[in-house]
Amino acid sequence: MGLEQYKGDMEMCCRCSACKWIPMQRVSGYRYAHVCPSISKYNFHSYSGGGRLNIGAAMLKQGFNYTDRLLDIIYNCQMCGACGVSCNYAMDMEVLEPIQEFRIKCVEDGKTHPALDQVIAGLRKHGSEVPPTGKRGDWALGLHLKDATKEKVDVLYHAGCLISYDKNMQKLAKATVKILQKAGVEFGIAGDAETCSGGRAYQMGYQEDFLNQAQKNMALIKQSGAKTVVTGCADGYQAFKVLYDKFKLKGNLEVLHISEYIDRLTKEGRLKPQKKVDLLVTYHDPCRLGRLGEPWIPWAGKKVPGDRFVFDPPKTYRRGTHGVYQPPRDVLKSIPGVKLTEMTRIKEYAWCCGAGGGVDASNPDFAQWTARERIDEAESTGAEALVTTCCWCEKTFHQAIAETGSRLKVYDIVELVETAIT
């Protein structure tokens, strides 16, 4: 199947360039109207969502010609899915799916990016997207958390690779623990046995490695008896919730991003952020919590012969409509003193932080360029702090801020909640 199954979709592309921009009725000025980092940086149409489909369609017909330029195009894409959302305002066709399949095909054909190969080698070896520093569960030392590999748990907190291993990010896991404990949630972690969700491997095109990780994770979950997985990073969230489902691995597992969970706990009255956090913030929707966090819609069918690109049974497209946008915002609103001011590009048409698709590893300059654009946008709102709900975003933004000397602060939402409840 692979790319082939999207032949029709790719051929539908009308080259309207909507995929380069946020939806037109959302354009509110000259600035911040672009939505695709890749075309914005590299300019040749081929780097846009549509351009990628045009190339895919042509190569399906004429054969694959892996030039350096083609690989440059393929790997300089955050797989952020913004193109698909803008396209799907008007068009009925898959956009990110074929882009994803094109990458998978490259990997299958051995046309990989060395930096990504290295990341995957690490994954194969350590079950982590980031090089391990010590043991995976070290962050939880002394916290006396339930070990889900040993006891049954209802709720499993999956911290993710970056939060587990990155010394600067471990605070997010600790904050999460504090929050869950405060709300009286019984939960466990997998500690050293936790392994990468595989989501980022999938974005990079390494489908097998992803599936491998997915199977490991689901086995662990099954064994732990967890009904709910709470993730700390948006990549993990999308992997568990959407990708595992896509590959029919998820079963009945409930997947919550920590921001969703906090929102639920707050609304149930189990969590009461009371301490004032005087801060004017703006919120960055991570791609994989936002537009790409919407549930998978299983579908199999055939094109109905005739004039229209329609299917039997009818196909419901994932247009970004049902991503997770409101819960983190409600959480921010629930913190006394926090004032939220929105950027221009938000929710389903948010601008990517730059780290997606492995770009942070394959082309750090491009990732940083993308992040700087977001920092600039955040600053334009007058906010003091940029809040996000993904550690990868946070890390990328921190780097960009260090480079530009911006005074903007960057927080994960759990950091603010932690302050508000202690």
Place this chain on the structure above:
Amino acid sequence: MALSKDIYSAFEDVVGPEYICNDPVIMPSYHGTEFAAIVLPKDTAEVQAIVKLCNKYKLPFRPVCTGWTGKFSKGTLYLDLRRMNRIIEINETNMYAVVEPYVISAQLQAELMKRGLHLNVKGAGSNCSAMLRGHGHLDQTTSGDDRNHLAIEWVTPAGDIVRSGSLGSSDEWFCGDGPGPSLRSILTSAVPPGVTPGVFTKAALKIYHWPGPSRFPVEGISPKYYLSEIPPNFMARYFSFPSVEKMWEAEIKIGESEIAFELMGFNVAMVAANITTSNEEEEQTFQRLSKEVQGPGFFIILAGNSAADFAYKKRVLEQIIGEAGGRSLASVEDPRTEGILLCQCIRISASIRETFRPGGAFSSIPVMGQRDLTIQWAIGAGQAKEPLIEKGLIVDDGGAFFGWGVEQGHLGKTEIFCKYDPQNPEAKKAVEDWHNAQSARAFQERYFALLAGPNEEIGRGLSNYHLWWNKIQQALDPNGVSAGAGALV
């Protein structure tokens, strides 16, 4: 047609290695054409240098803004102008804006709305270049085609920089004509289209008053956008009429009484396309709306400069519609539909859903000019669509055409198209035949002429314009490098 290394590096010297590419892998994304190379100049000076090199090497070139569609010859140098994307000036005092080619209408419009102003947005959509000539839903109050251009900065096919009108004489953008005869005479025109010789690198456009909010209160998540409220003194309706004649009568009265902000002669198929978010929903909605309308119709937006102005316009509309036996389509009166249609028609200009969503292709005959005349022709062209619909070769839209009044009904536009699946050879052939037959009929019956490609007979029938145009092209483009072929739609 590969460029020699030397020639390639000559262009590379102009734009830098990052901004030129001739790798065949990118060509599918450039209209599936084997271009000599794609270059991305950053400013007028680079465009000029490129054009001069094209003359030196006798290499044909074509400039492109957003490049939605186009027909190009193999071996052409493609000037992708996307890096020339600045708004140079918004002159509120003198009602014009100056932009580079890759400022899209949505961007300029958003900036203008903040200042209580707006512009003509091409019917293709606000995703297209603001600078190029074109016409759209808003023509009723913002005119269209070449009529909105003031001064233009133009790199001629020979590589000279010409700054028309006041720009050349006094470095200001307010006028594109003179001293003496106007160079706008040879720069741009209306649909049916032709290709402008050379490259526009900046142009001043007329801008207009915008009586609405600085931005629409759009709520919801794509594609289910809606307005939290209809802006004050705004209203949108769709009216259908017992006959084309009655519709035209109402259209003319509305134009004469200067009450419409937008008058867009959508057929119901287009209404259905625009208010739905998928093909399936569109099909059902079309069936439903078809039963609700009594005949052809139009969509209209009223916008008052004040409450009194709005009240007056509403009353006049009511009277005109009453006299013409028009009936409002209830679905559009639902504020949720009314709001988003209003916003879409102004801000997006709504064309992708109508054209490409169903089958991935459409074939169109658009014509500017005298609305009643072109409608007369379009009725026949619509009838000729019916057998294709019956055979299932094209999307069923009731055989309808569409169009709108321009400059308060002084001029107009009519268009008719077939939507089909381009992967189906039978459909493709049937649509081509329809296109050819209806174009030929327009010419033979003296309605108008389409000017796609060289055609002696049509040229002769149109004051031998083709001979003059050839001479002009030869004079401006002695090396024949400014590629002439290609249509805009």
Place this chain on the structure above:
Amino acid sequence: MEQGALAAAISPDLITVHPAERDRYSQDMSFVNPVRPASVVRPKTAADIQRIVKFANQTGTPLVPVSSGPPHFRGDTVPSVGGAVIVDVSGMKKILLVDRKRRVAMCEPGVTFAELIPEVEKVGLRLNMPLLPRSSKSVVGSLLEREPVIMPKYQWDISDPLACAEIFFGTGDEFRTGQAAGPGSIAEQWAVGAVQKAPYGPGTASLHRLIQGAQGTMGIVTWVSMRCEILPSLEEPFVIGSSQLDALLQMAYWLIRLRSVNECFILNNTNLAAIFAKERPPRFQSLKASLPTWTLFYAVAGYEYLPEERVSSHMKDITEIAQRLGLEAEKAVGEVSAHEILKAVQRPSSNPYWKLRPSGACQDTFYLTLREKLAVQIDAMNVLAEKAGYPASQMGVYIQPVVQGTSYHCEYNLFYDPQNRRELNRVKELSTLAVRELMAKGAFFSRPYGESKGMILNRDAATLSTLSKLKKIFDPNNVMNPGKVCF
């Protein structure tokens, strides 16, 4: 010149070589050098014109097309070279079409405003007029000159209200612009219900724009069509007087931006008095004394539907703008009523022509500019006038917002006594000086006439060179009014 040859080309009845006749065309009220034409021909039909142009090409004879009757003011109908044939088409007086529904009229070049207005009014239409043209002014002439019109709201494009034209280019070839180009003959077009309305095309060219502003250097026009506006059923004219030009300009800006008004222009007291003082002095002086320095005139109109309501809703909006600007709309300034102005400007000037009334002659200097530059330019002109010994207070000033407020036609009318050589020389010198000085201050002389044209055109070598290429195509032998514009 070979008279015989011309007579062989067209009917001899149409040719005059009488010295008095030739003298009539040898000069006008501008300061261009008198040059006597070799003969005057008065064609009656398009075929006559084509024959004349063909003849000119064969013999290298310069042709000078003339549409309006005298007096002429701009020097464009005076030959620049010897041996020229005046092609006076003022006798071609057919009104070819008036179509109410499509709002269009079509006429030959000899038709004057006074002749066309009643015909279009009969069906409920009106023309977008220049300000008080002389009674002999040809409608076609005015349109081809891109004269500013007094209803800027209806001027979408500077080429308006011209729609289409039929022309014999300098090559002798017939061409029809815009929709009129075809398919088919005009009669065939009419037969299917087509009118000649859409100005653009065919193809990428819109050659009506080339013919306009060319001063007859591209060819001879045999008819034009023009867009007409609806005759209002109700009109409410107003004036606002002020010594503060800027406030009036701002007011005009909003009136046009909101499309609230039809006629809209500004005159200074000299011009307003010149228009309304039937005899001078003492009437002119007393009238002028009664007027504010500047007067903005505008009219609000109602059409077929609810005219009262339309006018009152516009007036309400306008009152708010005026209040914001500290202005007050009135029904009269001094001894001139808004109503009088409205009636006057909807017709050509009564005789004698208003520009001739104050002193017997008038030299106009006009250009296009931006709103914010007007004040400085007018000040500069005042200083220049005074320096040249011409009292600035005697100078007429007319400001016409054009093309829906995207620029401003500014016109200085220097009234003088043609019998007074000193005065005449002063005015002549002043008008040349003025062009230079005003250009330095951002004035754009889009319609260059007479002595200053070189100075104007030389500022833009690139445009000039492109225009020359076009001229070579349409008039390769340079028979069409040689010496005009830059040709």
